[in-house]
Amino acid sequence: MAKDVFDIVIIGAGPAGLFAQFYAGLRELKTALIESTARVGGQITALYPEKTILDLAAFIGIPGRDLVAKLDQQAQLVNGNTFLNSEVTDIKKTASEFSVEINHHAAIQAKSVIIATGHGSFSPRKIDVPGASEAQQAGLLAYTLPDLSQTKNQQFAVVGGGNTAIDYALELVNHGKQVHLIHRRDNFRALESSMTKLENSDLTTFVTPKKISGLTKQAGKLLIQLQDMHDDSVNTLLVDQLIAGYGFTASFETIDHWQDKPQQYQQGFLTDTAQMTTTPGLFAVGDAASHLGKSDLIISAFGEVPIAVNQAVRYFDPDRGGPQHSTAINTKEIFKHG
Ligand SMILES: Cc1cc2nc3c(=O)[nH]c(=O)nc-3n(C[C@H](O)[C@H](O)[C@H](O)COP(=O)(O)OP(=O)(O)OC[C@H]3O[C@@H](n4cnc5c(N)ncnc54)[C@H](O)[C@@H]3O)c2cc1C
The missing domain is CATH 3.50.50.60 (FAD/NAD(P)-binding domain)
Structure with missing residues (x-):
């Protein structure tokens, strides 16, 4: 400065x-x-x-x-x-x-x-699940978008159901990145035109209604444990980085x-x-x-x-x-x- x-x-x-x-x-x-x-x-x-x-x-x-x-x-x-x-x-x-x-x-x-x-x-609202601080320290979990010019062929997950998450997901899609959008409900509270763009993009996968129950590092990537909000069944998703968009x-x-x-x-x-x-x-x-x-x-x-x-x-x-x-x-x- x-x-x-x-x-x-x-x-x-x-x-x-x-x-x-x-x-x-x-x-x-x-x-x-x-x-x-x-x-x-x-x-x-x-x-x-x-x-x-x-x-x-x-x-x-x-x-x-x-x-x-x-x-x-x-x-x-x-x-x-x-x-x-x-x-x-x-x-x-x-x-x-x-x-x-x-x-x-x-x-x-x-x-x-x-x-x-x-x-x-x-300041961003933090994810409070086991493994979150380790994932953040390893650079696998972030609360703002990374420098997208530095990311090639990476798979992202974005979690959240409001404007912050949708803005992040849209920015990633606009940069040609694959995005898994995780939310505990099927409905999102965000600008309709942004949602339409995401829904019409082959790069977006909606992962709903699911909540994150844990995060684990796996060979340089992040394994996200997802719990279904209807039947409590658990499955996993492997990504290069998770961006949390819970607002501020x-x-x-x-x-x-x-x-x-x-x-x-x-x-x-x-x-x-x-x-x-x-x-x-x-x-x-x-x-x-x-x-x-x-x-x-x-x-x-x-x-x-x-x-x-x-x-x-x-x-x-x-x-x-x-x-x-x-x-x-x-x-x-x-x-x-x-
Ligand atoms: C849901 C909602 C709806 C609203 N609707 C209306 C409306 O219809 N019409 C209207 O007139 N008003 C509305 N308001 C109020 C309006 O948003 C505020 O009056 C306005 O944002 C105030 O602007 P500001 O620049 O003073 O502060 P802010 O908008 O709060 O901006 C302050 C900035 O300072 C930064 N900052 C804080 N501390 C530091 C620091 N230590 N170092 C560096 N940066 C720092 C913050 O990150 C932030 O970006 C609404 C507010 C809310 C919450």
Whole structure:
């Protein structure tokens, strides 16, 4: 990771963090967007990508995944650095800067920080069966997709019945991989068009209604014991890798260990009208920001972002002035591809 000092480090790439990166780009700020998971979109990506969001100004309903795609596309118009699989494990304030620790080792320096962590870091729901931790250590069980360019002629199993599992299975099929989709029920709770694609693909085998009862390493592969949900009969399946797609849970545990953690209020950090927390230079937006009357809605996050970014500039560069209206911005100068 670069040793430069960023103008703003944005923690969390949910809707608030993604929009913050774009807006900060409009102000030509040097930003790093740090996200603990492998994917952007926060709660929308993790919990409800297929739901139609109805309460956003100007959209007569937009599916969650389409909103995330648009936010991501917009953030990529400007210069900004994005680091996925990177959890902020500590924040320390020095005399003039913030030191933001990533994954317990590397630290980056910033003049200001915007916390957009929602209700905490997402971590995958784990499989709790005999042999699971040994299989994970051996690289035969994973909770996110592997680098698919490195996998040739491999057989995968995906377990789970919701969006996460279906997204993983579809991604594998789209890369030409054989997928055994294991679920304890015959029905899946996922986007219909994704299910249709999987059902129409020769690469998918549905293994239902079955639950995994054990995992065993066998000559570099993984032997999955499967128990039938109707008659309890057991059979096995041998694959190169099992990907568990049980979804994610959010936790404040990591944030609770930050050294310069600002004062908390309800489920977030107490913010003033400048979106500043109780630590000067440390701002919060979206679900991570809390004050009397706050609504945890995407539209509220979008409104808080310009306030936080503009006040961050005022914090580290009081003479700079601004902001200007976006109509006065020369996109040829600011957008990466004019
Ligand atoms: C089922 C459901 C339906 C909803 N429907 C609607 C709706 O219709 N309309 C609406 O307006 N709102 C809706 N919401 C609420 C909306 O999703 C949230 O208000 C919104 O996601 C908040 O965005 P955010 O960017 O602040 O946080 P999040 O979306 O929570 O994103 C936070 C990101 O920060 C990351 N992160 C956390 N801690 C760290 C760390 N230490 N280091 C690095 N990264 C970290 C997380 O992994 C996550 O990606 C719904 C919520 C749920 C659960």
